[in-house]
Amino acid sequence: MNSKIEKMNKMRRIVLKGxxxxxxxxxxxxxxxxxxxxxxxxxxxIAVYTNDVRPFLEASWIVGFVVLAVYIVIxxxxxxxxxxxxxVRSAVxxxxxxxxWLRSYRIAFFTLLGITIFWKWFETGLGTNFLHxxxxxVEPPWIIWFSSILALIxxxxxYDRGVRE
Amino acid sequence: xxxxxxxxxxxxxxxxKDLTQEQLSELVGVTRTTINLIERRRFIPSxxxxxxxxxxxxxxxxxxxxxxxxxx
Numbered sequence: 001m002n003s004k005i006e007k008m009n010k011m012r013r014i015v016l017k018g019x020x021x022x023x024x025x026x027x028x029x030x031x032x033x034x035x036x037x038x039x040x041x042x043x044x045x046i047a048v049y050t051n052d053v054r055p056f057l058e059a060s061w062i063v064g065f066v067v068l069a070v071y072i073v074i075x076x077x078x079x080x081x082x083x084x085x086x087x088v089r090s091a092v093x094x095x096x097x098x099x100x101w102l103r104s105y106r107i108a109f110f111t112l113l114g115i116t117i118f119w120k121w122f123e124t125g126l127g128t129n130f131l132h133x134x135x136x137x138v139e140p141p142w143i144i145w146f147s148s149i150l151a152l153i154x155x156x157x158x159y160d161r162g163v164r165e
Numbered sequence: 166x167x168x169x170x171x172x173x174x175x176x177x178x179x180x181x182k183d184l185t186q187e188q189l190s191e192l193v194g195v196t197r198t199t200i201n202l203i204e205r206r207r208f209i210p211s212x213x214x215x216x217x218x219x220x221x222x223x224x225x226x227x228x229x230x231x232x233x234x235x236x237x
Contacts, residue, residue, distance in 0.1 A: 003187055009196050087194060094195040095211055096202065162198035 005091045011078050012092065013157065018071035020153045025064030027146050030138055032057035100159040108152035115147050172233030175204040178222040192221040206233075 028035075035057065039050045082089040119140050179189060186204070190197045195214060202208035203218070210218070219226040 003191050003197075005191060005195075006187060006197055009198070091190070091194045091196060094199050095214060096199045096208055097196065160198070162201055 004085070004088050008078065008082065008088055008092045011074075013160065015071055015075045015078055016153055016157055018074065019068060020150075020157070022064050022066075022068030022071060023146070023150060023153065025060050025067060027064075027150070028057060029061035029064060030142055030146055032060070034138060097160065100156055103159055104152050104156040107155040108148045111151035112144055112148040115144050119143070170206055170233045171209050172206065172231045173204065174229055174231075175200070175218065178224065178229060182222060184221075189218070189221060193217045 032054075036050055036054060039053065040047045082092065175189075179186070184192075186200045187197045190200045193200065193214065194217065199208065199210075199214075200218075203210050203214075215230055216226060219229045222229060
């Protein structure tokens, strides 16, 4: 039988995975214009499907938003449950978990920095000469937020995975 | 110079007390993954957690944790 600590630990992983799924789905919408442009210029075989794929890509924000909203509610339930039991709360957020969050924030920060530097380079015009994509149609802050939050969640899940027995 | 690793006898102590990693994690107040990683020497715990583990087994600290010097 699983202890309460393990249940809550598992719940956190499920919530984070759900949020990640929702976030990636929202990301598909964010990048759908460059993606469609890429499809159009890649090859004639792929370009034929551009109009078929477009509605799915455009609807991805609804799916992403719903998934994210559901997991935010589950996250609130998780937080309320933790607030009721201080011993479980401190056990679930033990020193290793806190360290993992710190490492994840560091990775997210460097991702943010890397993307910002890349964007600055891209905006000088050098990037557009190398990459013939309409990535400039996406607002820069969205790309920066998207990638840093993605990096935060993915790196935490990676560090928190433990080892198999 | 070889790197020193914090060795431990958690697995042996658990077997003596007939405790699972999950039961030990409840006694110490950490997650099972943390106990698992400490046991496998993948994570070095703080002094507080290390002392709590020794207290959970009811043995002196040095019976559970020791410096593992690969050069010796």
